[in-house]
Amino acid sequence: MTGAGGPAPTPAGAAGGGHGIVDAADAGAFLARLVRLDRDAPVRLRPTGVAGRTALWGHLPWGVLVVRTVAGDGPGDVTVGAGELLAELAAGGGALPRRRDERWRWPLPPPTSxxxxxxxxxxxxxxxxxxxxxxxxxxxxxxxxxxxxxxxxxxxxxxxxxxxxxxxxxxxxxxxxxxxxxxxxxxxxxxxxxxxxxxxxxxxxxxxxxxxxxxxxxxxxxxxxxxxxxxxxxxxx
Incomplete structure (x- = not known):
């Protein structure tokens, strides 16, 4: 990850793979609230450093970041449309929506606080x-x-x-x-x-x-x- 919070290099094999989320209901609840507040919101999937866990990051219209950790080994550091990922989960699909890494424009806090x-x-x-x-x-x-x-x-x-x-x-x-x-x-x-x-x-x-x-x-x-x-x-x- 860059100092400005830009997309990090994607691990080999992540591009073109699936989203890797195991608990669709958990992730879907987060995404549904995010889309309700911003219909065009991006969501950033990032590894947490813990096997079997992926962090979902979003940005609310009033300028704060939100994050929820869900079960599953995600595709690496990837940004997609929150609505598109929500639709894929709701349909029971495992594909990763089209990448939109350029839409993530906000820095992230350091991992240790x-x-x-x-x-x-x-x-x-x-x-x-x-x-x-x-x-x-x-x-x-x-x-x-x-x-x-x-x-x-x-x-x-x-x-x-x-x-x-x-x-x-x-x-x-x-x-x-x-x-x-x-x-x-x-x-x-x-x-x-x-x-x-x-x-x-x-x-x-x-x-x-x-x-x-x-x-x-x-x-x-x-x-x-x-x-x-x-x-x-x-x-x-």
């Missing part, structure tokens, strides 16, 4: 529901009596930081968890259902993880990753 906090899934569900309620109320009644454009309102809510974590060991800079990440975790179904989370102690916990400029939310059924904005400064020459 550090846990800085654990959050209860119920709290993240509450945060996501509160944001949705605020959006509905503002769309209907405006803000402070003034109408606000739907796009501007949505972007303002997504940029809101509802959770700030300060690492204790070792002490470090506060880690901001944006509404973009929370919404991605909920909309992709990575928290499971409330009933599943209540079935076992800690089953619904979500880890806040960091590596470099990346912040991740790792839930029971998948993870969200977001790259912190680079600070830009303009100085006179």
């Amino acid at each position: 550090r846990r800085v906090e654990t959050l209860p899934a119920g709290e993240l569900r509450r945060i996501a529901a509160a944001a949705a309620g605020t959006l509905r109320d503002a769309a209907a009644h405006g803000v402070a009596g003034r109408a606000v454009g739907q796009r501007a309102l949505r972007d303002a809510l997504l940029d809101h930081v509802p959770v700030v974590v300060t690492p204790d060991d070792p002490p470090g800079e506060p880690v901001e968890v944006t509404q973009r990440m929370v919404q991605g975790l909920v909309r992709m179904g990575f928290l499971g259902t409330a009933g599943e989370a209540a079935g076992a102690a800690g089953a619904g916990d979500v880890q806040v993880r960091t590596v470099g400029r990346w912040v991740g939310l790792v839930g029971p059924y998948g993870a969200i990753w977001s790259q912190k904005a680079t600070d830009l400064a303009v100085r006179p020459l």
Whole structure:
């Protein structure tokens, strides 16, 4: 993989082979949610380094990465259309759709990260529901009596930081968890259902993880990753 997250060389024999996914229902659920949020979404299949497991990467319209690991030895590092792969799985086929490696334009986080906090899934569900309620109320009644454009309102809510974590060991800079990440975790179904989370102690916990400029939310059924904005400064020459 290149430093910019571009497609890595495909292992010999991967091109023209099958998709290698064993659990079609598991992968299909991830792909269906991805396509529901972006009909033309690409999905990147990548080896995890663990035999029999493949990572499916996607990019949501509001700028966060999503990943779910599924059973099966995939075809290497390959990008295809999420809708095309979903259709192939639904039909019970094993062929890999036409490669679209040029459509993947986003860097990926490094494979090793550090846990800085654990959050209860119920709290993240509450945060996501509160944001949705605020959006509905503002769309209907405006803000402070003034109408606000739907796009501007949505972007303002997504940029809101509802959770700030300060690492204790070792002490470090506060880690901001944006509404973009929370919404991605909920909309992709990575928290499971409330009933599943209540079935076992800690089953619904979500880890806040960091590596470099990346912040991740790792839930029971998948993870969200977001790259912190680079600070830009303009100085006179």
